[in-house]
Amino acid sequence: MTIKNVMVIGAGQMGSGIAQVFAQSGFDVKLNDISEESLQKGLATMEKLLSRNVDKGRMTEEQKTETLNRIQTTTSLEEASDRDLVIEAVVENMDVKTQVFQKLDEITPSHAILATNTSSLPITDIAAVTNRPDQVIGMHFMNPVPIMKLVEIIRAIQTSDKTYKTIEEAAKALNKTPVEVNDYPGFVSNRVLMPMINEAIYTVYEGVAEPEAVDEVMKLGMNHPMGPLTLADFIGLDTCLYIMEVLYDGFGDSKYRPCPLLKKYVSAGWLGKKSGRGFYVYE
Ligand SMILES: NC(=O)c1ccc[n+]([C@@H]2O[C@H](COP(=O)([O-])OP(=O)(O)OC[C@H]3O[C@@H](n4cnc5c(N)ncnc54)[C@H](O)[C@@H]3O)[C@@H](O)[C@H]2O)c1
Numbered sequence: 001m002t003i004k005n006v007m008v009i010g011a012g013q014m015g016s017g018i019a020q021v022f023a024q025s026g027f028d029v030k031l032n033d034i035s036e037e038s039l040q041k042g043l044a045t046m047e048k049l050l051s052r053n054v055d056k057g058r059m060t061e062e063q064k065t066e067t068l069n070r071i072q073t074t075t076s077l078e079e080a081s082d083r084d085l086v087i088e089a090v091v092e093n094m095d096v097k098t099q100v101f102q103k104l105d106e107i108t109p110s111h112a113i114l115a116t117n118t119s120s121l122p123i124t125d126i127a128a129v130t131n132r133p134d135q136v137i138g139m140h141f142m143n144p145v146p147i148m149k150l151v152e153i154i155r156a157i158q159t160s161d162k163t164y165k166t167i168e169e170a171a172k173a174l175n176k177t178p179v180e181v182n183d184y185p186g187f188v189s190n191r192v193l194m195p196m197i198n199e200a201i202y203t204v205y206e207g208v209a210e211p212e213a214v215d216e217v218m219k220l221g222m223n224h225p226m227g228p229l230t231l232a233d234f235i236g237l238d239t240c241l242y243i244m245e246v247l248y249d250g251f252g253d254s255k256y257r258p259c260p261l262l263k264k265y266v267s268a269g270w271l272g273k274k275s276g277r278g279f280y281v282y283e
Helices: 013-024 036-054 061-069 077-084 094-107 123-129 160-173 188-204 210-223 227-236 237-251 260-267
Strands: 005-009 029-030 071-074 085-088 111-115 136-141 151-153 178-181
Touching: 005 077, 005 260, 013 029, 029 036, 036 061, 036 071, 061 071, 071 094, 071 178, 077 094, 077 111, 077 188, 085 094, 094 111, 094 123, 094 210, 111 160, 123 136, 123 188, 136 160, 151 160, 160 178, 188 210, 188 237, 188 260, 210 227, 210 237, 227 237
Parallel strands: 005 029, 005 085, 029 071, 085 111, 111 136, 151 178
Antiparallel strands: 136 151
C-alpha cells in the first residue's frame, strides 16, 4: 500500500512538526487536537518555521503556501474516516492513547495503519486494544521533527511485515532515515540516552562535578553537540524521570533506578527549560 493521506492526532510540539513534514513532502494532511487553541498554536509554529525556510532560500513563498494549503485542522476525530495512515502524538499517557486507538479502530478504513509517536509506552499493548494489531506500529520522530533525520520505527510483536514496509517507505518519502527496532522499554533511543543522562545526574548528586563541568566533559571529550544536563533540561526533567521509571519497571533491573536528585528536582517543579529552572536557570 502507498500512503497518500494522513491524520496527525495532537497538535503539540511533535504533532505539528510531523504534520509539517508530511505536508512538505506532498501528503494530504489533517491535523487533529481536542483543543482549538493547540491547533492554532501548531499552525502558527509551522507558519513561522516555513517562513524561516523561505528567508533562508530553502523554499519559495509558493512552496510555503502549497505546504500550508495541504493541512486542514479539525477537532473531530471522525474525520479520520478517509485516511490511509493516522499518527498519534497526544500526551504520553497510556489511558489517553488507548482510548484514541480504540476510537480510531472504529472510525478509520480497514486498510488504515495506526501509528504512535510514543517515546516509551509499549506499542504491543497499544496494538492489543485494537482489532487490527498487525496494522499498529511505532513511528518515533525526534524533536525538532523538521530538522532531525531519524525515525525510529518500532515493531510491536503483532506488527506485520507489510505494515513495516509501508511505514518504512513513508519515512523515506519524508526524506528521513528509518531505523527498525523491536518493542522493548525505551526502544533503542531512550534505552541508551536516558541512562547516560541519569548517570550524568548521579555525578552531580555525588559531588563528582558541577553541571557545567559534566556537560563540558561530554561536549569536548566525546564530541556531543550538547552536554547531557543541558539536553535533560531541554527534554524536560519530568519526561526524563518518567522514561527512567518505564525502564526500571520494564526491566526490573536496578541499573535503571532514577537518580534521587532527578526525583527531587521534579518534585520541586524544576523541570528544565520549560519551567525556567533545571540544572541551569533560564530567563
Ligand atoms: N517532546 C519530545 O521531545 C518528544 C520526542 C519524541 C516523542 N514524543 C512523544 O510525542 C507525544 C507528544 O508529545 P509533545 O511533546 O508533542 O506533547 P505536547 O504536550 O506538546 O502536545 C500534546 C497535544 O496533544 C493534545 N491532546 C491531548 N489529548 C488529546 C486527545 N485525546 N486527542 C487529540 N489531542 C489530544 C493536547 O491538546 C496537546 O496539544 C508524546 O507521546 C511524547 O512522548 C515527544
